[in-house]
Amino acid sequence: MLSEPRCNARRCRHFWGVSPGPEPEQRPICAAYPEGIPDEIAYGEERHLEPYPGDGGIRYEPEP
DSSP: OOOOOHHHHTTBTTEEEEOSSOGGGOOEEESSOTTOOOHHHHTSSOOOOSOOTTOTTOOOOBOO
């Protein structure tokens, strides 16, 4: 079972959830990282307030 990603706890409007599939292959996903949010953002201290490699210009925004 995956730990809750911090991006979900922070209530980012771009967070989509967890990718489908068997548990070892599941990854948290979002508009910026549809193939999998980097661990530094999903589980680390990186808040994604500044540009981060591969984000396509999409960064943290709180849910309305």
